[in-house]
Amino acid sequence: MTALPPGAIDCDLHPAPPSVSALLPYLEPHWADAAGHRGLHELETIAWPPNAPLSCRPDWRDGDRRPGSDPERLIGDAVEGFGTRYAILNCLYGAPMLYSEDMAAGFCRALNDWLRAEWLDRDPRLRASILVPPHAPELAAEEIERMAEDRRFVQVLLPVMGETPPGRRVNWPAYAAAERAGLPVAFHAGSAYRHPPTPVGWPSYLAEDYAAQATAFQSALTSLVAEGVFQKFPDLTVVFAESGVAWLPAHLWRLAKYWRGLRMEMPWVDRSPEEIVRERVRFTIQPFDAPEEPDAVARLFDHLGSDDLLLFATDYPHWQFDGMGALPEGLPADLVQRIAVDNPLSTYPRLEEGEP
Amino acid sequence: MTRHVVAPVSEFPPGTRRCVVLEGRRIALFNVGGRYFGLLDRCPHQGGPLSEGVLTGLVEAGTPGDYSFSRPGEILRCPWHGWEFDLATGRSRFDPRRHRTRAFRVTAEPAGDLRAETVPVRVEEDHVVVET
Numbered sequence: 001m002t003a004l005p006p007g008a009i010d011c012d013l014h015p016a017p018p019s020v021s022a023l024l025p026y027l028e029p030h031w032a033d034a035a036g037h038r039g040l041h042e043l044e045t046i047a048w049p050p051n052a053p054l055s056c057r058p059d060w061r062d063g064d065r066r067p068g069s070d071p072e073r074l075i076g077d078a079v080e081g082f083g084t085r086y087a088i089l090n091c092l093y094g095a096p097m098l099y100s101e102d103m104a105a106g107f108c109r110a111l112n113d114w115l116r117a118e119w120l121d122r123d124p125r126l127r128a129s130i131l132v133p134p135h136a137p138e139l140a141a142e143e144i145e146r147m148a149e150d151r152r153f154v155q156v157l158l159p160v161m162g163e164t165p166p167g168r169r170v171n172w173p174a175y176a177a178a179e180r181a182g183l184p185v186a187f188h189a190g191s192a193y194r195h196p197p198t199p200v201g202w203p204s205y206l207a208e209d210y211a212a213q214a215t216a217f218q219s220a221l222t223s224l225v226a227e228g229v230f231q232k233f234p235d236l237t238v239v240f241a242e243s244g245v246a247w248l249p250a251h252l253w254r255l256a257k258y259w260r261g262l263r264m265e266m267p268w269v270d271r272s273p274e275e276i277v278r279e280r281v282r283f284t285i286q287p288f289d290a291p292e293e294p295d296a297v298a299r300l301f302d303h304l305g306s307d308d309l310l311l312f313a314t315d316y317p318h319w320q321f322d323g324m325g326a327l328p329e330g331l332p333a334d335l336v337q338r339i340a341v342d343n344p345l346s347t348y349p350r351l352e353e354g355e356p
Numbered sequence: 357m358t359r360h361v362v363a364p365v366s367e368f369p370p371g372t373r374r375c376v377v378l379e380g381r382r383i384a385l386f387n388v389g390g391r392y393f394g395l396l397d398r399c400p401h402q403g404g405p406l407s408e409g410v411l412t413g414l415v416e417a418g419t420p421g422d423y424s425f426s427r428p429g430e431i432l433r434c435p436w437h438g439w440e441f442d443l444a445t446g447r448s449r450f451d452p453r454r455h456r457t458r459a460f461r462v463t464a465e466p467a468g469d470l471r472a473e474t475v476p477v478r479v480e481e482d483h484v485v486v487e488t
Contacts, residue, residue, distance in 0.1 A: 169421075228419070228420030228421075231418075231419060232420050259450070260437070260450045260451075261438030263449060263450055264412070264415040267417040267423060268417040268419060272450065272451070
């Protein structure tokens with residue numbers, strides 16, 4: 001078991017509203033009223049079906065309650081369980097992906113206020129990401145500005161598969177707002193399901209959908225680099241959450257290769273994509289999609305080419321590992337310190353401010 | 357340093373290129389608007405013949421969408437994989453320090469100073485000279 005050092009920071013946990021009715025007190029009157037007479041049943045995403053084994057570790061299940069919906073359980077299982085100093089909540093509820101931009105934005109405001117009142121106010125170790133409508137960047141920017149005043153919100157959360165490739169300029173207002181507020185933008189596994197979640201069409205099975213997330217992250221990374229997001233927003237950090245990491249070296253190698261021959265098409269990409277990604281993009285460590293042998297893990301880190309890339313995360317309550325094995329075996333202590341403490345602190349400068 | 361006379365100026369007009377073998381090395385020569393350039397005819401990547409590459413300009417952008425195009429004709433793209441090289445220095449655009457091919461000084465000089473070598477020197481006109 002690779003032990004966690006003191007002060008470890010869990011960069012990806014998933015709270016969920018127990019039901020849509022839990023949001024009613026936080027919805028503006030129009031949306032609360034509409035939720036009632038439109039008969040809104042639930043607004044979950046199908047990416048994590050509640051009963052799927054992946055969606056909740058067996059020992060973290062609580063009967064029929066929605067995984068991650070009980071703050072006391074999350075705090076007990078994950079924050080107390082792993083002894084983390086801070087835990088960053090990434091709520092994956094589906095409401096931000098509603099097709100109506102206004103309704104999606106209305107539910108995002110409610111979810112953010114619900115996170116603040118029901119979670120952040122409950123425990124000083126909790127931090128959260130700001131939910132925004134991925135397909136309405138101007139509304140996203142407004143919500144970022146509204147929530148950024150609360151220093152316990154430490155990043156902006158988007159699904160890796162939104163409506164357009166994430167590098168496209170239509171998305172930039174959200175990045176500009178995040179950069180102004182000093183907040184990283186996290187792209188989390190998941191889709192707004194505007195497009196099939198695989199490039200070859202709609203999959204039949206959950207395993208296909210989930211495995212294909214890695215290809216979505218590859219495309220998202222390529223888009224962010226090629227469209228010049230890192231040049232346009234020089235102070236913006238991007239986090240890939242629940243992305244896996246083993247695909248990264250091969251993809252970067254390929255991307256850098258084609259950049260060398262086609263650089264003139266995207267002249268703002270003025271240095272190798274490998275260099276840009278190592279400097280500007282961070283990755284949460286679960287699911288750690290590499291072989292278990294320490295030698296293989298060491299080779300992967302060698303190929304990653306930097307010890308700054310990874311952020312400790314349990315991905316609670318998703319079932320990515322058993323027991324306390326959130327970190328791969330055989331990592332040297334100094335690397336564990338980087339992943340669990342140093343890298344999260346440099347990625348999320350608001351954490352250094354301590355208790356607000 | 358050896359100086360090689362490769363052609364009378366009149367036979368190497370602007371917009372043309374040629375390949376010469378000097379001391380056993382193939383050297384690609386270019387006349388871009390009256391300025392002469394020479395590169396070892398071998399891409400440092402996989403040995404592609406640079407003499408067959410497309411000449412373009414330097415495309416840069418300080419910010420996305422803000423294209424600038426300068427030095428027309430002075431950037432050579434390897435015909436095999438598209439790597440760009442600066443004709444003036446032989447340095448690649450993507451990694452100028454580590455990836456480069458050798459550049460040679462090429463000038464037009466009066467015949468009076470030259471000795472005939474592979475190319476007969478005509479006293480009445482300037483000649484293109486490559487320094488190796």
